[in-house]
Amino acid sequence: MKRSLRQTLRLSPRWAPYVFISPFLVLFAVFGVFPLLFSLHLAFQSWEPTSGLDSMSFVGLENFAFALQDEWFWKSLKNTLWLAVVSGAPQHLVAIPLAVFIHQSFKRLRDGVVGAYFLPYITSTVAIAIMFSSLLSKDFGLINAMLHAVFGAEHVDWLGRAENIKPAIAFVVFWRYLGFNVVLYLAALQTIPKDLYEAATMDGAGRWQQFWCITLPNLKPMIFFGVTLSVIGGLQLFEEPFILTGGRGGVDQSGMTSAVYLYRMAFDFNDFGGASAMSWLLFAVVAVLTWLTNRAFRPRGDQA
Numbered sequence: 001m002k003r004s005l006r007q008t009l010r011l012s013p014r015w016a017p018y019v020f021i022s023p024f025l026v027l028f029a030v031f032g033v034f035p036l037l038f039s040l041h042l043a044f045q046s047w048e049p050t051s052g053l054d055s056m057s058f059v060g061l062e063n064f065a066f067a068l069q070d071e072w073f074w075k076s077l078k079n080t081l082w083l084a085v086v087s088g089a090p091q092h093l094v095a096i097p098l099a100v101f102i103h104q105s106f107k108r109l110r111d112g113v114v115g116a117y118f119l120p121y122i123t124s125t126v127a128i129a130i131m132f133s134s135l136l137s138k139d140f141g142l143i144n145a146m147l148h149a150v151f152g153a154e155h156v157d158w159l160g161r162a163e164n165i166k167p168a169i170a171f172v173v174f175w176r177y178l179g180f181n182v183v184l185y186l187a188a189l190q191t192i193p194k195d196l197y198e199a200a201t202m203d204g205a206g207r208w209q210q211f212w213c214i215t216l217p218n219l220k221p222m223i224f225f226g227v228t229l230s231v232i233g234g235l236q237l238f239e240e241p242f243i244l245t246g247g248r249g250g251v252d253q254s255g256m257t258s259a260v261y262l263y264r265m266a267f268d269f270n271d272f273g274g275a276s277a278m279s280w281l282l283f284a285v286v287a288v289l290t291w292l293t294n295r296a297f298r299p300r301g302d303q304a
Contacts, residue, residue: 002127005128026191031208033245039279039280040139040276040277040280041118042122042272042273042275042276043063043064043277043279043280044058044059044060044061044063044273045057045058045059045063045273046059046062046063046273047273048270048271048272049270049272050270056085059273063245063273063274063276063277064277064280064281066274066277067274067277067278067281068161068281070278071147072253072256072261073258073261073278073281075256076249076252076253076256076257076258076260076261077258077282077285079166079253079254079255079257079258080234080235080237080257080258080259081165081235081254081257082170083166083170083173083234083237083239083241083257084230084231084234084235085171085172085234086166086167087169087170087171087173087174087177087228087234087250088208088230088231088233088234090174090180091174091177091178091230092181092223092227092298093232094178095178095181095184095185095226096185096216096219096223097134098117098178098182098213099181099182099185099186099189100185102114102182102186103186103189103190110186114179114182114183114186116179117178117179117182117183118180118182118183119179120175120176120177120178120179121176121177121179121180123176125176125240125243126243127252128172128240129172129239129240129242129243129244130243132168132172132244133243134243136159136168136221136244137159138155138156138157138158138159138160139155141158143158143261144158148180148197159244159245159250160251161251162250162251162252162256165244165245165250165251165254165255166254166255168244169237169241169244169255171242172240172244173234173237173240176240177230177233181226181230184222184225184226185219185222185223185226187222188218188221188222189215189219192214192215192218196218197210197214198216198238200213200214223297224293224294224297227297228290228293228294231286231289231290231293232286232290235258235282235285235286235289236259236282236286237257238257238260238263241255241256241257241260242259242260242263245260247260247263247264248264249261249264258282259282261278262275262278262279263275265278
């Protein structure tokens with residue numbers, strides 16, 4: 001009896017791998033696939049969640065038409081693109097030479113220096129945003145105090161004036177993700193063979209020539225990876241602008257990104273259908289810009 005029970009419970013080698021990975025597949029289906037498909041379904045529905053699922057009504061493409069005619073949606077998209085460019089591009093322009101400097105100048109202390117730069121990335125986004133809300137305070141913020149002490153500048157209302165909100169958010173995003181990109185480029189630098197630099201030195205190439213002719217070409221795959229992550233992350237920017245602007249986008253909606261507007265559309269205005277349609281439009285924008293990034297980094301012979 002015991003032997004037959006064991007044989008019954010014994011997994012077939014054919015099905016054992018699927019059983020072992022089934023917990024992940026179940027969780028992915030529940031928390032990944034289902035919300036994605038449900039949001040796609042909602043994009044074609046008019047639904048107020050407080051009325052229950054029975055209140056859904058099919059409206060076709062009306063939600064997409066509304067989104068394309070919504071001035072706030074276009075303004076939030078412009079704000080998002082502005083923040084993605086202004087906070088994303090400097091990250092890589094600073095991270096590459098900084099990674100090269102750390103790679104060449106630090107040996108034993110390299111891990112500690114890298115850890116210090118990487119710390120903001122692993123710190124809670126909410127904690128960072130709250131900290132910068134205090135630092136950027138008009139009357140009592142440390143940043144205004146330093147600007148006044150060093151340059152004699154008047155106190156700047158960073159989060160209370162429309163023209164200052166986006167630069168303040170961009171600075172916070174730049175500061176938080178700089179260390180992540182430094183770690184990426186440091187990892188790539190360690191894969192470049194030292195023989196290339198030794199041969200270039202013997203041929204009389206200086207450090208600047210070695211950087212342009214050896215370092216940058218070998219960093220290109222990692223630059224493509226880092227820029228792609230910046231594009232995707234920049235277009236999904238939510239936590240920093242949400243907390244720094246109190247969840248409302250700030251004065252004149254200057255800090256309202258597309259993700260913040262989607263949140264407001266769903267939870268402030270109770271229009272989940274419109275929010276779902278806008279999320280899929282944002283997905284299309286992310287897909288197009290990612291494709292353009294791929295083409296920009298593709299070798300010239302493969303452009304056709």
